[in-house]
Amino acid sequence: MAYHDDLLGQALSLVHKEPRNPKQSSLRRAVSAAYYALFHLLISEAVANWSRVNLRAALGRAFDHNIMKAASNRLQDARQFPFTGEDLTVVAALKAVAKTFAQLQEKRHIADYDNTTFWTRTEALAQVKSAERAFATWKPIRNEQIAQAYLVSLVVKKRD
Amino acid sequence: MAMVPTGFVHQAQLVSEIAKAIRKLGKEAVRVNYSLGTDSTGESAIFFRIVLTDAASREDKLADVTGRIATILFDEIRPYENWGLLPYFSFRSKSEQERRNDPEWA
Numbered sequence: 001m002a003y004h005d006d007l008l009g010q011a012l013s014l015v016h017k018e019p020r021n022p023k024q025s026s027l028r029r030a031v032s033a034a035y036y037a038l039f040h041l042l043i044s045e046a047v048a049n050w051s052r053v054n055l056r057a058a059l060g061r062a063f064d065h066n067i068m069k070a071a072s073n074r075l076q077d078a079r080q081f082p083f084t085g086e087d088l089t090v091v092a093a094l095k096a097v098a099k100t101f102a103q104l105q106e107k108r109h110i111a112d113y114d115n116t117t118f119w120t121r122t123e124a125l126a127q128v129k130s131a132e133r134a135f136a137t138w139k140p141i142r143n144e145q146i147a148q149a150y151l152v153s154l155v156v157k158k159r160d
Numbered sequence: 161m162a163m164v165p166t167g168f169v170h171q172a173q174l175v176s177e178i179a180k181a182i183r184k185l186g187k188e189a190v191r192v193n194y195s196l197g198t199d200s201t202g203e204s205a206i207f208f209r210i211v212l213t214d215a216a217s218r219e220d221k222l223a224d225v226t227g228r229i230a231t232i233l234f235d236e237i238r239p240y241e242n243w244g245l246l247p248y249f250s251f252r253s254k255s256e257q258e259r260r261n262d263p264e265w266a
Contacts, residue, residue: 066201069201073203073240073246076234076240076241077240077241078241079241096227099230099234102246103248103249106199106200106205106246106248107248109199109200110200118260118262120252120253120256120257120260121256122212122217122222122251122252122253122256123250123251123252125219125222126222126223126226126249126250126251129219129222129223129226130223130226130227132223133223133227
């Protein structure tokens with residue numbers, strides 16, 4: 001199984017680890033794993049376009065969390081990305097994946113660093129399920145032109 | 161010069177837009193609270209805290225319900241395009257909130 005699939009599985013298992021009284025450590029690690037699952041899925045999809053297979057992992061190191069988040073947020077702005085003439089179903093799916101990525105990154109930051117935030121199972125599970133859904137949403141659109149353009153935008157810093 | 165998001169400047173108008181959007185959420189959303197602030201990267205943001213019915217919080221329904229609610233709030237308010245705010249969504253079940261009784265969610 002690919003690393004991103006393992007991470008998603010780990011997130012689901014952690015969120016259910018203690019059925020009655022979930023530990024904060026389990027819920028917080030679940031949210032973090034869910035983010036990294038989507039992070040690594042998108043990177044693996046982007047670098048899969050690199051024909052030299054042995055260099056793909058090294059290329060993956062070029063991706064930066066902040067640039068990926070900014071690109072994902074920009075996609076939501078219809079003025080910057082009107083997607084004129086594109087299949088509306090594909091556009092909606094792509095926006096959903098990008099939205100989930102930005103959302104999960106923020107939640108991951110809180111889960112990893114903020115000891116003042118208490119997580120309930122529903123809060124953590126909602127994030128994990130959103131990652132699971134993003135995986136499913138991505139699959140049928142992964143070869144669409146706008147999806148591939150999104151992957152490129154994840155590694156390119158926007159210049160003003 | 162630093163830009164102040166429209167959402168911070170015209171808060172009364174934003175409050176009215178949010179109230180309108182919340183009315184479209186349906187019975188699965190028991191309560192919606194929100195606050196304005198900045199996210200971990202310093203971007204202006206709006207943080208929604210949504211209490212769901214216990215039935216809507218069931219694992220087999222959760223992804224559908226939270227996806228639908230977030231989409232309604234996103235599409236109706238357009239927080240990023242219209243207000244310069246990145247939206248974030250947190251969900252709790254009614255029974256979880258009753259046990260915790262967090263004022264931010266009440």
